Amino acid sequence: MAAIARAAFGVQHLAKGVSRLSNVVLAKGRGSYVWTTEGRKLLDFTSGIGVVNLGHCHPRVTQAAQSQLATLVHGQVAIAMHEPMLSLIEHLKPVMPDPSLDTFFFWNSGAEAVEAALKLARAATGRQNIVVMQGSYHGRTIGTMSMTRSKTIYGAGFGPFMPGVFTSPFPYCTQCAVANASDGKLGFSNCCMDPLHELKVLLKQQSAAADTAAIIIEPVLGEGGYVVPPDGFLSEVRKLCDEHGILLILDEVQSGFGRTGKYFAAEHWRVRPDIMVMAKGIANGLPLSGIVSRKELMDRQTPGSMGGTYAGNAVACAAGVACAQVMREERVLENVEERYVWISLVSTGIALKGLGSFRRSEQLFDALEELKASPTAGHLIKDVRGLGLMIGLEFNSPSFPTVTPVDDVPKGIAARVQAKCLENNLLTLTTSIYETIRFIPPLTVSEEEMKLGCDIFTRAVEDVAREG
Numbered sequence: 019m020a021a022i023a024r025a026a027f028g029v030q031h032l033a034k035g036v037s038r039l040s041n042v043v044l045a046k047g048r049g050s051y052v053w054t055t056e057g058r059k060l061l062d063f064t065s066g067i068g069v070v071n072l073g074h075c076h077p078r079v080t081q082a083a084q085s086q087l088a089t090l091v092h093g094q095v096a097i098a099m100h101e102p103m104l105s106l107i108e109h110l111k112p113v114m115p116d117p118s119l120d121t122f123f124f125w126n127s128g129a130e131a132v133e134a135a136l137k138l139a140r141a142a143t144g145r146q147n148i149v150v151m152q153g154s155y156h157g158r159t160i161g162t163m164s165m166t167r168s169k170t171i172y173g174a175g176f177g178p179f180m181p182g183v184f185t186s187p188f189p190y191c192t193q194c195a196v197a198n199a200s201d202g203k204l205g206f207s208n209c210c211m212d213p214l215h216e217l218k219v220l221l222k223q224q225s226a227a228a229d230t231a232a233i234i235i236e237p238v239l240g241e242g243g244y245v246v247p248p249d250g251f252l253s254e255v256r257k258l259c260d261e262h263g264i265l266l267i268l269d270e271v272q273s274g275f276g277r278t279g280k281y282f283a284a285e286h287w288r289v290r291p292d293i294m295v296m297a298k299g300i301a302n303g304l305p306l307s308g309i310v311s312r313k314e315l316m317d318r319q320t321p322g323s324m325g326g327t328y329a330g331n332a333v334a335c336a337a338g339v340a341c342a343q344v345m346r347e348e349r350v351l352e353n354v355e356e357r358y359v360w361i362s363l364v365s366t367g368i369a370l371k372g373l374g375s376f377r378r379s380e381q382l383f384d385a386l387e388e389l390k391a392s393p394t395a396g397h398l399i400k401d402v403r404g405l406g407l408m409i410g411l412e413f414n415s416p417s418f419p420t421v422t423p424v425d426d427v428p429k430g431i432a433a434r435v436q437a438k439c440l441e442n443n444l445l446t447l448t449t450s451i452y453e454t455i456r457f458i459p460p461l462t463v464s465e466e467e468m469k470l471g472c473d474i475f476t477r478a479v480e481d482v483a484r485e486g
């Protein structure tokens with residue numbers, strides 16, 4: 019009863035503009051689980067939207083933050099440097115996707131860091147315009163809202179927006195009308211690359227290259243639906259940027275720090291950003307974000323033009339150092355991605371897959387693919403996609419916006435499945451304007467926890483299929 023009253027108090031006094039998956043009140047978190055004040059134990063496949071990548075309250079991160087709290091909480095960046103920030107740079111530099119990325123600026127939230135990237139791009143190029151991708155999400159400040167194209171809800175009623183933002187399509191083959199009409203000839207593994215063509219046209223018809231400071235891209239669309247670009251897309255964008263002196267900004271706020279099985283998603287395609295944006299997983303829950311670029315670009319900014327009262331807070335930086343240490347020393351990435359050893363019997367020409375251990379990414383993919391192939395629920399599922407533990411499952415839908423409506427699929431299926439998962443103590447998130455569930459468990463999730471989550475999800479989909 020007291021818990022219900024407490025939830026009602028929150029509903030009464032918290033801003034209505036924040037939407038919530040549930041009105042439970044969280045009391046504690048540990049590893050892959052959170053507990054409510056009523057004692058309910060929920061398996062968390064959201065990681066607080068891709069933040070607690072090392073699980074809730076990782077003991078080494080907690081210990082580092084506690085110890086820093088007792089040492090120096092606030093070392094203001096305009097007054098002095100502080101040791102945790104310098105140590106954080108030492109820990110981050112070796113895991114950057116390119117050695118040219120050697121100069122850092124830390125802030126608090128992802129949106130702030132995107133704003134910092136935009137400021138740097140404008141200051142360094144002397145150009146104003148920015149190109150964003152259809153389906154992108156960059157934050158909720160006026161600047162980042164102006165650059166967000168995942169859902170109109172984020173901007174509706176809040177205009178006017180920042181001028182100088184131009185939108186180019188992201189290669190989303192699952193919802194591409196041309197690919198869907200091609201009888202399987204075109205698609206993710208054989209993309210027509212029309213979005214690249216459109217980007218080139220944009221630079222001819224809308225924003226002259228000489229006026230374009232940067233193209234900003236999430237290497238894997240987050241809020242836009244966990245969409246992985248086809249091979250070749252990002253490297254072609256890189257080439258286009260080089261041709262025109264445009265900077266490439268990669269927003270790795272959600273895809274970064276191990277989420278896709280590599281430290282940063284850019285590594286999957288060996289693409290070098292000029293500026294990279296980081297947040298979320300870099301401090302496992304403490305508010306910390308940052309941008310990194312090459313010194314030559316960063317040095318084009320006037321001293322005093324960057325900063326912020328809490329920029330790179332010492333406690334958050336100390337947590338960030340512990341995160342980087344845990345990632346390396348506890349070999350977290352190996353829990354995500356398969357690590358098979360291929361034994362090639364050269365003489366016979368046979369390659370055997372062996373000595374491998376079964377990893378969580380593959381475990382989750384296998385469970386979702388099995389569901390997609392099942393006679394009971396397979397017809398509901400359009401696509402399973404992702405990298406590492408950034409995996410999306412897109413349902414079919416009977417109506418717009420999908421380009422291929424399917425009649426016998428319940429309306430609002432993703433939200434219904436999500437609600438059933440919650441009833442059964444599994445937290446999941448939907449994403450995008452399409453009927454999509456995203457899976458973002460902690461990167462430290464165990465095999466048993468993954469199995470439990472997959473079982474709950476499978477049952478939820480089968481229940482919705484049965485109920486119609």
Ligand SMILES: Cc1ncc(COP(=O)(O)O)c(C=O)c1O
Pocket residue numbers: 067127128129130132155156157158236240241269270271272273297298
């Ligand atoms: C790719 C991306 N960029 C920027 C942001 C904004 O981050 P924050 O909510 O910390 O401001 C998010 C948040 O989800 C994100 O996913």
